[in-house]
Amino acid sequence: MSQDNVELFTKYLRGERQYSEDTIRAYQSDLDELRRFLAETGRESALENVDHLDVRVFLSYLFDHGDGGRTIARKVSSLRSFYGFLYNNGKVIQNPFQDVQLHKAGKHLPRYFYEQELTKLFDQVATDNSALGIRNQLLLEILYDTGARVSETAGLTLGEIDRGPRVVHITGKGNKMRVVPYGKYMEHALDVYLKTVRPALMKNAKRSHDNLLVNKNGEPLSASGIEYVLKQIAKKAGITQNVSAHMFRHTFATDLLNNGADLRNVQALLGHSSLSTTQIYTHVTRENLQESYRNFFPRA
Secondary structure: OOHHHHHHHHHHHHHHHOOOOHHHHHHHHHHHHHHHHHOOOOOOOOOOHHHHHHHHHHHHHHHHOOOHHHHHHHHHHHHHHHHHHHHHHOOOOOOOOOOOOOOOEEEEEEEEOOHHHHHHHHEEEOOOOOOOHHHHHHHHHHHHHHHHOHHHHHHHHHHEEEEEOEEEEEHHHHHHHHEEOHHHHHHHHHHHHHHHHHHHHHHHOOOOHHHHHHHOOOOOOOOOHHHHHHHHHHHOOOOOOOOOHHHHHHHHHHHHHHHOOOOOHHHHHOOOOHHHHHHHHHHHHHHHHHHHHHOOOOOO
């Protein structure tokens, strides 16, 4: 029955919709992939019996096999059209792809560090006890502990570090101030850096300033300088992918939510003016839950 309906759909595309042969082959390829998926996962049901659960698992399958957002959106569109055709012709009682909601094409989920990658970066700087190595230890702690943007990190001043309650006063977009706590690892890194490293580096400075992070000449470490430093650390750590300061911000938010933080608290810590901006991280954590389900639940 499935093949008969596929042929009917093909004739509809060719005759009534007047699609090109290349477009028709793309539709057929998407239907073939769904059929292979049903067979490989033990779902021996015909295409006509696909339900909403099958659709959800199929979408996870596409994601796991490396399909990008645009590719998945195109396949969903093809399959929605196929099942819409069957529904309109009384061949199925529902279109299981009708209510599938995807992110807009091109709106990618933020790339964040996996635990192993983060460990490699911190282990790399921990082995370097030079002045710049100790500064880099503090740099990583600031980025990960506070989720600060690279521009905010570069602009941090000595007066914005309140070591009593262990909080940082961060000046964000629109000169909005937010207060972010930091942990014991950053506290230790600050202690070493402020006592020994920064005073030594400041001897090379041509002018006095209160920027927290400085380069080898005692001048403020710029945002582009931070990005360069991170790329060098990643290279030495054996991480081949492109690394940026913003990935620490993504990791900060993702780890908070994965460990039970309230979304509005994360919004405040990130300095987002709108909750909708923060909500993209809930998709990341939802994928983490889905992956755990698929990996560990015996009937997944």
